[in-house]
Amino acid sequence: MIEKAVKAGIPELEEPKSPGPSQKAEQVFVRVRSYLTKGKIIALSVIFLIFIVSYLGLILFSQQTPENNNAPTTLKNESIPTTENNLPETELAKKIWGFSQKITEREDYMKNLSLPSVDLNLDF
Amino acid sequence: MPRTKLFLFFLLLFLVSSSQISARNNLEESSNNYKTEYTNYRNNQENYLKSKAAYKSYQTVASKNDAFLKTRDYLKQVDSLYLTYFELLRTILESKNGKNNEVLFLETKNLLDSETRFISDHKIKVENAKNLEELPPLAQELKQRLEKEIMNTSTLSIAVTDYLETASLLNEFSDISSLVQNQIDKREDFASSLFQNWKSELLILNNESQSSIETAKKTIDNRLVANNRIDYEEISISLNKVRERMARASKLFEEIMKVI
Numbered sequence: 001m002i003e004k005a006v007k008a009g010i011p012e013l014e015e016p017k018s019p020g021p022s023q024k025a026e027q028v029f030v031r032v033r034s035y036l037t038k039g040k041i042i043a044l045s046v047i048f049l050i051f052i053v054s055y056l057g058l059i060l061f062s063q064q065t066p067e068n069n070n071a072p073t074t075l076k077n078e079s080i081p082t083t084e085n086n087l088p089e090t091e092l093a094k095k096i097w098g099f100s101q102k103i104t105e106r107e108d109y110m111k112n113l114s115l116p117s118v119d120l121n122l123d124f
Numbered sequence: 125m126p127r128t129k130l131f132l133f134f135l136l137l138f139l140v141s142s143s144q145i146s147a148r149n150n151l152e153e154s155s156n157n158y159k160t161e162y163t164n165y166r167n168n169q170e171n172y173l174k175s176k177a178a179y180k181s182y183q184t185v186a187s188k189n190d191a192f193l194k195t196r197d198y199l200k201q202v203d204s205l206y207l208t209y210f211e212l213l214r215t216i217l218e219s220k221n222g223k224n225n226e227v228l229f230l231e232t233k234n235l236l237d238s239e240t241r242f243i244s245d246h247k248i249k250v251e252n253a254k255n256l257e258e259l260p261p262l263a264q265e266l267k268q269r270l271e272k273e274i275m276n277t278s279t280l281s282i283a284v285t286d287y288l289e290t291a292s293l294l295n296e297f298s299d300i301s302s303l304v305q306n307q308i309d310k311r312e313d314f315a316s317s318l319f320q321n322w323k324s325e326l327l328i329l330n331n332e333s334q335s336s337i338e339t340a341k342k343t344i345d346n347r348l349v350a351n352n353r354i355d356y357e358e359i360s361i362s363l364n365k366v367r368e369r370m371a372r373a374s375k376l377f378e379e380i381m382k383v384i
Contacts, residue, residue, distance in 0.1 A: 092303050093381060099296055100374040103367060109286050110356060113216070115278040116162065116209060118202050119169065120267040122195060122260040124176065 154215040158208040165205045172198035192256040199263060203247035206274070210240045213281045220288035224295065225341070231348055232284045235277045242269060276353055280344070283359045287340055290363045293370055294333055300377060301326055307384050322380050329369045329376075336365040 036044075175194035179187040214236050222229035246269075250262055308319050340362035347354040 092300070092307070095296075095300055095303070096374065096377045096381060099293075099300060099377070100371075102293060102296070103371045103374055106289075106367065109216075109282045110360065113213060113278075113282050113285075115270075115275055116165075116205060118165070118205070120202070120263040120270075122176075122263045124179070124191070124256060124260065 151215050151219055154208070154212040158205075158212045161201070161205045161208045165201050168194075168198045168201040188256055192253075192259070195256065195259050196250060196253055199250045199259060199266075200247055202266065203243050203250065206243045207240060207247070209278075210236050210243070213278065213285075214240075217281055217285050217288075220285055221292045221295075222288065224288050224291040228284055228341075228344060228348075229288065232281050236281055239274055239277050242273075279354045279356050280347065283340075283344055283354060283356050286363055287337070287344060287359065290340070290366050291337060294337060294366060297330070297333070297370055297373055301330070301373075304377060304380060304384070308380075311384065318383065319380075322376060325376060326373060329373050333366045333369045336362045336369075340366075 171194045175187070175191040179191035181187075214233065217229070217232060217236070220229075243266075246262070246266055250259070253259055253262065305323070308314050308322075311319075313319070340359045343355065343359050343362070
């Protein structure tokens with residue numbers, strides 16, 4: 001094969017001592033594929049899905065704080081110069097925004113949590 | 125064997141994920157439990173009223189037994205309703221920053237625990253009742269407790285929750301004031317009349333708010349010391365004054381942020 005290559009004017013090739021990266025990858029894939037049964041593939045896919053869903057769920061829940069939920073986009077995308085105590089200006093703006101949200105979203109505790117009235121006059 | 129391990133792994137993963145999510149939703153869960161028990165209460169009340177009417181009309185042993193069973197279920201449901209109600213009050217109280225007044229926080233929690241214990245014991249007594257005649261005294265016992273203790277504990281818990289939330293808001297106001305002041309101090313014109321007026325306005329708001337929240341706290345403390353009936357209206361008026369001032373402060377923060 002090398003001789004043929006030389007005759008054809010192609011630079012001489014060295015005898016391959018070990019498989020190239022693509023061949024190695026192929027070998028690994030074949031080995032992994034022979035190890036994985038259909039059931040294992042499904043199981044691994046399910047594990048992967050559960051991890052993704054849990055991760056996304058956690059991110060979603062952690063972002064739903066009053067400070068971040070529906071925060072104005074202008075505050076989110078601003079550049080972040082810092083103050084003396086290393087608090088970004090945008091953080092300060094967010095704090096002020098969160099503060100005003102807490103005031104407006106006040107719960108009416110007395111209305112929502114008043115003691116339920118029940119009938120206890122069992123006049124038999 | 126590997127399948128068993130895989131199953132156990134899944135189970136563990138599911139439990140970990142669900143416990144994390146449920147911890148975050150304690151408040152929602154307590155609120156839903158309370159709503160569910162309230163719906164159950166309404167249904168049981170309807171059954172109780174029907175069975176009572178039937179017994180009064182027919183006066184038979186069968187109708188009496190039915191009235192007993194339905195009334196017992198109804199009373200048990202009343203207890204369940206109050207248990208979930210106190211659980212909801214406790215969850216909401218715990219969601220506030222108790223460090224603003226730990227004594228008040230713990231005292232309120234103890235009172236809620238005490239009422240929960242009473243209701244739990246009462247529920248056991250109702251469950252152990254064997255005939256219709258035992259039920260009206262048990263209902264009276266609960267009624268008296270409601271009028272003497274439960275109503276007051278409930279109002280106190282609401283007042284303390286409101287107080288802790290407002291105190292937390294006031295702390296936040298102080299933090300933001302300091303941060304904005306730091307920004308102003310960096311400016312060359314920090315001594316200008318605009319900033320001086322802003323500062324004095326904030327000082328007035330702070331002093332007035334501190335005074336109002338102290339009034340609310342004194343009212344709550346007096347109730348705890350003298351075991352008097354709590355007047356939530358009075359507390360609410362003081363706390364609302366603080367909130368009104370905080371709303372004004374919020375506008376001042378936004379205004380000054382446009383300048384600096």
